[in-house]
Amino acid sequence: MRIEENKHGAVTVLAPGGPLVGDDARSLRDRALAAAERSLGRLVLDASGVAYTDSAGLEALVDISERLGDAGQSFRIAAANETVREVLELTEIASLFEHYEDVNAAVRSFL
Amino acid sequence: MTQEVPQVRDPLPTPPRHPALRATVALCALAFATLVTAGWAAWAGFSTANSAETAALERRADALAELVATCADRDDLAQVLERALAGSGYAAITVEGEPSASAGDPALSASRRFAERSVQTPSAQSAAVRVYARDPANSRWINWIAAPVAAIGVLAVCAFTARLLVRELGALASIRTALQAFSAGERSAGALAAGIGRGGLADAWNSMLDWIDEARAEAQDHAADEALRASREGRGELRDACDALWIGLIVLDQGGSVRYANGAAAALLGLPGQDLASRQAADLTTDDAVSAALRDFARGATRQRQIIESDRRSIEGDGGVLRFSIRPSRRDDTVAGLVLIEDITQHRVAESARSAFVTQAAHELRTPLTNIRLYIEELIDEDGESGEVTEDRKRALNVINQETRRLERIVADMLSMSEIEAGQLSIRHDDVAVMNLLTDLQADFEAQARERGITLTLDLPPKLPTIKGDRDKIGLALHNLAGNALKYTERGGAVTITAQADAETVRIDVNDTGIGINADDAERVFEKFVRARDTRIESVPGTGLGLALAREVTRLHGGDVTLVSEVDHGSTFTITLPANGRAAA
Numbered sequence: 001m002r003i004e005e006n007k008h009g010a011v012t013v014l015a016p017g018g019p020l021v022g023d024d025a026r027s028l029r030d031r032a033l034a035a036a037e038r039s040l041g042r043l044v045l046d047a048s049g050v051a052y053t054d055s056a057g058l059e060a061l062v063d064i065s066e067r068l069g070d071a072g073q074s075f076r077i078a079a080a081n082e083t084v085r086e087v088l089e090l091t092e093i094a095s096l097f098e099h100y101e102d103v104n105a106a107v108r109s110f111l
Numbered sequence: 112m113t114q115e116v117p118q119v120r121d122p123l124p125t126p127p128r129h130p131a132l133r134a135t136v137a138l139c140a141l142a143f144a145t146l147v148t149a150g151w152a153a154w155a156g157f158s159t160a161n162s163a164e165t166a167a168l169e170r171r172a173d174a175l176a177e178l179v180a181t182c183a184d185r186d187d188l189a190q191v192l193e194r195a196l197a198g199s200g201y202a203a204i205t206v207e208g209e210p211s212a213s214a215g216d217p218a219l220s221a222s223r224r225f226a227e228r229s230v231q232t233p234s235a236q237s238a239a240v241r242v243y244a245r246d247p248a249n250s251r252w253i254n255w256i257a258a259p260v261a262a263i264g265v266l267a268v269c270a271f272t273a274r275l276l277v278r279e280l281g282a283l284a285s286i287r288t289a290l291q292a293f294s295a296g297e298r299s300a301g302a303l304a305a306g307i308g309r310g311g312l313a314d315a316w317n318s319m320l321d322w323i324d325e326a327r328a329e330a331q332d333h334a335a336d337e338a339l340r341a342s343r344e345g346r347g348e349l350r351d352a353c354d355a356l357w358i359g360l361i362v363l364d365q366g367g368s369v370r371y372a373n374g375a376a377a378a379l380l381g382l383p384g385q386d387l388a389s390r391q392a393a394d395l396t397t398d399d400a401v402s403a404a405l406r407d408f409a410r411g412a413t414r415q416r417q418i419i420e421s422d423r424r425s426i427e428g429d430g431g432v433l434r435f436s437i438r439p440s441r442r443d444d445t446v447a448g449l450v451l452i453e454d455i456t457q458h459r460v461a462e463s464a465r466s467a468f469v470t471q472a473a474h475e476l477r478t479p480l481t482n483i484r485l486y487i488e489e490l491i492d493e494d495g496e497s498g499e500v501t502e503d504r505k506r507a508l509n510v511i512n513q514e515t516r517r518l519e520r521i522v523a524d525m526l527s528m529s530e531i532e533a534g535q536l537s538i539r540h541d542d543v544a545v546m547n548l549l550t551d552l553q554a555d556f557e558a559q560a561r562e563r564g565i566t567l568t569l570d571l572p573p574k575l576p577t578i579k580g581d582r583d584k585i586g587l588a589l590h591n592l593a594g595n596a597l598k599y600t601e602r603g604g605a606v607t608i609t610a611q612a613d614a615e616t617v618r619i620d621v622n623d624t625g626i627g628i629n630a631d632d633a634e635r636v637f638e639k640f641v642r643a644r645d646t647r648i649e650s651v652p653g654t655g656l657g658l659a660l661a662r663e664v665t666r667l668h669g670g671d672v673t674l675v676s677e678v679d680h681g682s683t684f685t686i687t688l689p690a691n692g693r694a695a696a
Contacts, residue, residue: 010456038429071378072357110457
């Protein structure tokens, strides 16, 4: 899975281009944790390219959220589609994240 | 989570009887019982003896009556009586009637009990035989015992009763005094106690006071325990809240060692997941300025609040701009410290973007404005020469020209402010003739003042020095001050510009008789985009940049702008510039 990494000001935006499953999910987690450490927690996940996710994807998202939470930060997820949001809500982990309609809104939340 | 049920003291128990009271009651009961028993025994004994004696007397009287009836004559009767009396234990035996006879001491018969029988004497006369008891009826031994015992009993009961009454009444008086003291606000158990040795009531009262005292002490202990528990819980909650903060928080002890650091602090310092406790705070950062400040704090060299911004951004944009606030926290007599670490990277990026935008926009706006103004001026001049244009058109062109110049100054303000923020404002070191600067200023605003009915006065000494500085920037600052003075002065008012100089400084005062600025806003108006809070200026256009720019420009020249103002009486802005032109840049 291709993961784009962009800078919006001082905020790192990761945009995975495919479903969060299996090894791809673990790859995203490693990339996200490394980016969060480099940018002192200013991280946004652009989920517009994520069609769906499995348990490995959910586990990766929870890991990232917990690691950011240890530093007092929230994990911001932008532009998640209805399928992904529904899975997060059904598994009752949606409250672990901050949800934004688009990337710009998520980036503005750091101001 | 289980909720602890607060302990409640048992309700007030029945006060225990005091031993002395119980002994007194028991003694009284015993004495009463003894007296009753003794009296009953005496009465019973007396009654039994009396009955037996009476029966004996009756039997003897019967026997005598038979004997007397058989007597033949008086002598026989006398002998019978004597024999009957001898060894009988009776006091006397008499036969009343014809013939009378007796045996024993008849004198005693008056005080003795007797039994009487009617008989026929030998002389065939009716007579009464009486047998008198030996002891008098009221001199029985029982009387000698029972009377003193009864008297002693009565006296004892009276004495006990009197003693009890005195004690109980004394106790009641003490309790009454204590209740009056309680009503007056006294709460000490010692002060409210009834006197010791005043009987059962006083003891019960004192027991009640002791119970209340103990209950109060227990309640206080309970409240203290609750407060302690709440405090512990509060500290736990506070720590949880600090751990969830996105701002780094480090608590230092007096020696600069870390007592507590939250997760955000570790992450922002690039030490995620590490335990920072007990480490020297100065060793946690690679920024020299922050380390030096923390070492100074640890040595006690400084206890002032310090704010240091540390830009640790890499070329790739990683890292960030961190703002360290180091401040002392005093508790009792000890001074510890707090370090707050804020990630202001995104703010810096946004400010840079805004500043770049303003610069770009100002440049883009200034060029067409300048062109418009130049062409309008040319038109005005041509029209004036040919005389073909009407006065109305000329007036319209003048208004357009003035408004264009105003727009140009606003753009110049924005551009200068943007340059100052970016640290790119350059100050030229021209020779600036203050006299010319001020006369040009008057010329620029004369028409506007006349149009608004305001008296604009330039009050200058014969000679003013030439200083080193940026003519355009100083001119811009003066334009802003004079423009504000006219803007906020009503028709009929006055604006006066004065100047004076000595060897060190040049001072220019811009005084107006306008609406003035209240004391709370006097310093704020020099901040960017801030205008005084006065409803009268809401309709007056303004950017809030003019005074900020004037102060920045004069400070860059080594001078300053100050304000003295009174609401409804006007303001005086004073620009002070060094006469020798000590420009900062």
